[in-house]
Amino acid sequence: MAVDTLKPTLADKDAVLAGLPDHPALKAVLAWNPQALIDAKLDRGELTLTIAPEEICAAVAAVQAAGYNAFDDMTAVDWFPSSPRFQLSYHLSSHSFKERIRLRTLVDEANPAVESITSLWPAANYYEREVFDLFGIRFENHPNLRRIMMPDEWEGHPLRKDYPVEGYR
């Protein structure tokens, strides 16, 4: 079955905390730092935990230690013109629980920077370079934060919503 329609939607943090008391990732985050968990949502069978931006690397470490051993994906969404502008989504899965979660953090436009998770997962290296290249979000302590898709001398960040898609640049 492609779509699990039977799974209920838990719209906010309180509902998720009440509805999923035994979820390993949720337990790990709460045991690590309950203040850093800003919001949580279970929608279409996917659990999303919103974390404070300055804590994202530590949150990923806590979830990794709880058994989410595989890094699936990491990318950004530009919510221009609302503020905070950028959303970073980390998809992490567990080979033993056979389950995937999403960690999400919102980053301000003024100084878009978060801590790199390459020390936890070398796999994140290219993904963070891609987000840096196409969105202009910096990752502190990244070993090699260069453009990856666009030429090195390129100006601007093409996946931003205010990047011109036609006409002369």
Added chain:
Amino acid sequence: MTETIGTPILEVPVAEGAKDQHMVLNMGPQHPSTHGVLRLVLEIDGEIVVRIYPEIGYLHTGIEKTCEAKFYQQVVPLTDRVDYLNPMANNLCYALAVEKLLSLEIPEKGQWLRVLLAELTRLNSHLIWLGTHAMDIGALTVFLYTFREREEILRMFEALAGQRMMTSYIRIGGVSMEPPLDFFARVQAFIKTFPEKIDEYSNLLTGNPIFRNRLKGVGYLSADDAVAFGVTGPPLRASGVDFDLRRDMPYSGYEKFQFKVPTSTVGDCWARYEVRLVEMRESVKIIQQALDGMPEGAVNADAPKILLPDREKMKTQMEALIHHFKIVTEGFAVPAGEVYQAIESGHGQVGYYVVSDGTAKPYRVHMRYPGFTTLQALETMCKGRMLADVVAVVGSIDIVLGEIDR
């Protein structure tokens, strides 16, 4: 540079003071063994690889940005062009992601047909890998044999979708049209003889001393490294991690099929070769089960506002004409939300992250492709080995540059 480079397999006699002089060599972007436009900047000490810096982006087309300007249904043809050797898997992953957003369920026959096509595509992808990988090593004949079978798969795709490679057959809510009447008989005839063909490839390669020596013990990747670098698919299973999304996080009805997930604990290029050969045999079993148990009924979901109506209905029914006009001109609105859908393609985990803001165009589509991630493990696999081994390792991880650069 004074870096220790592990234990080289050959001690090259060097003159006094020459050990510090590493050479930088550009391999690609036009090198035939890089399967496209991969550029590897190699730091070599004599013939021994010290470091590898992959430079990618030569094929970057901004396809994720293009998706944001299209209606949901118009993104389907774009997905074909990402990993152009694996079209149905791309279509399937995107369709499943959008169906998850829409909470749309596909009839059982549609799901089984999709599984059948996904497995045919896996065979297609593995056949290209086997042919080109053997060709990189120097065994030219296998390429001709695998492309003979691939040709039949492409002809079946052409009969099915009207296109050999860019099929766009799997659509949101089902497939683009009913398969032709003789399609299942053709697939049956193909898979009846296919296991013999796998034996044929195996006879050409498995006992071949050159092929064995070029692959055995080359490109070792430990299970821990494989997980840390995000390696998925056959290279992950060849390193001893028993994980397959088809079995462990099933989608599109895979939980109803019986198949084995081949693994190996050796972790070298040879293990990846063996794992893929067994995977082809397992794919044949899945296709046989799909043919035997193909349910009756409709292929497409009953969703007139999402799927284009039949041509016949459109000409005779007012409603169908309105729906057709609306879908083509305005698209269809998708409820706001975000989903990540992952499937097991021939190369590994393909993932689509689709964010909707409630309009008819996706707010953001992110494509996670296995080659992009696996490429990061290349340096670990090649470090301290000979330059010629890079060719074998690049072939064994089965990269397609379209999916890496997007």
